[in-house]
Amino acid sequence: GENVEQHPSTLSVQEGDSAVIKCTYSDSASNYFPWYKQELGKRPQLIIDIRSNVGEKKDQRIAVTLNKTAKHFSLHITETQPEDSAVYFCAASWNYGQNFVFGPGTRLSVLP
Amino acid sequence: KAGVTQTPRYLIKTRGQQVTLSCSPISGHRSVSWYQQTPGQGLQFLFEYFSETQRNKGNFPGRFSGRQFSNSRSEMNVSTLELGDSALYLCASSWEGGAYTEAFFGQGTRLTVV
Numbered sequence: 009g010e011n012v013e014q015h016p017s018t019l020s021v022q023e024g025d026s027a028v029i030k031c032t033y034s035d036s037a038s039n040y041f042p043w044y045k046q047e048l049g050k051r052p053q054l055i056i057d058i059r060s061n062v063g064e065k066k067d068q069r070i071a072v073t074l075n076k077t078a079k080h081f082s083l084h085i086t087e088t089q090p091e092d093s094a095v096y097f098c099a100a101s102w103n104y105g106q107n108f109v110f111g112p113g114t115r116l117s118v119l120p
Numbered sequence: 121k122a123g124v125t126q127t128p129r130y131l132i133k134t135r136g137q138q139v140t141l142s143c144s145p146i147s148g149h150r151s152v153s154w155y156q157q158t159p160g161q162g163l164q165f166l167f168e169y170f171s172e173t174q175r176n177k178g179n180f181p182g183r184f185s186g187r188q189f190s191n192s193r194s195e196m197n198v199s200t201l202e203l204g205d206s207a208l209y210l211c212a213s214s215w216e217g218g219a220y221t222e223a224f225f226g227q228g229t230r231l232t233v234v
Contacts (some may be wrong), residue, residue: 110163
């Protein structure tokens, strides 16, 4: 079955700097890759997603890139702000999002 | 528009007991998925229901079961509880489930087994 690895497990950046989180997946049939943000004590919320037929997607300060050949995808956050501090989960789905295999998460801390 | 609602928010049960958790999806959503979240194992998929049918299933023992009603509300049941079942149980709903539709998570039910 699918296996998703995520690095780093923790990441600290200065406010205003960029943050990059990388995930690799094992199943070449995976076709949908969302990223979720989970603040302490709150529910995971979708922040951006990418389909397997797209190489890059941007939404304001957030971007995701996908390399199908290498089977990895990355989350890029520019101009980080304290409210970006949270745990970020990548996920992969082989059935267009009916269910996901999640990475273990990255705890991002944005230091003022 | 109301979000995904899970009840109860907190539960404390004794080993060997059984428990039922409830999830009310966003109105109009027909797909409901369940996930177990623990510090050690992260977010793990339990099962997904669509139009009252279990469409996908994760790698959990048969003690974990679920169902979906005609109004799309879903319940999951865990029988013969073990200490290791202590976790945050999250459900997520989406309009169709798949076809790239966004999955919205509930606040979760925190189950503690003592």
